[in-house]
Amino acid sequence: MASILLRYGLWVVLIVLVAYVLRETFEGQAFAEMVSGSLLEKAGALGLLLIAAGAVVGIFEKLFSKKHSRCAICKQKIAYGEIYCRAHLREILSDEHDRLHKTQTQLRRPRGL
Numbered sequence: 001m002a003s004i005l006l007r008y009g010l011w012v013v014l015i016v017l018v019a020y021v022l023r024e025t026f027e028g029q030a031f032a033e034m035v036s037g038s039l040l041e042k043a044g045a046l047g048l049l050l051i052a053a054g055a056v057v058g059i060f061e062k063l064f065s066k067k068h069s070r071c072a073i074c075k076q077k078i079a080y081g082e083i084y085c086r087a088h089l090r091e092i093l094s095d096e097h098d099r100l101h102k103t104q105t106q107l108r109r110p111r112g113l
């Protein structure tokens with residue numbers, strides 16, 4: 001939403017600047033009379049307003065966006081960037097520990113015998 005507002009605001013300001021340059025370049029011709037100074041001022045103000053609104057909306061989006069991830073196993077909401085919920089993380093670490101422990105004991109047994 002913020003990026004859309006910023007983009008439209010920048011386009012409006014750019015079009016106003018181009019229209020201003022064309023109006024000043026072709027002074028006294030039909031195009032210059034078609035584009036009045038008050039129209040350019042209003043359009044420029046609208047463009048600046050859109051840019052300001054886009055900046056404000058962007059700040060609010062960053063403040064209130066709650067990014068969540070989901071646990072890979074139970075799909076429970078968890079903090080952004082995590083893979084597993086606390087219970088499944090403990091389970092996986094415990095399994096890993098057990099597997100590592102078994103491997104070490106299996107490697108030690110032949111030496112001990």
Ligand SMILES: [Zn+2]
Pocket residue numbers: 071072073074075076084085086087088
């Ligand atoms: Zn889980």
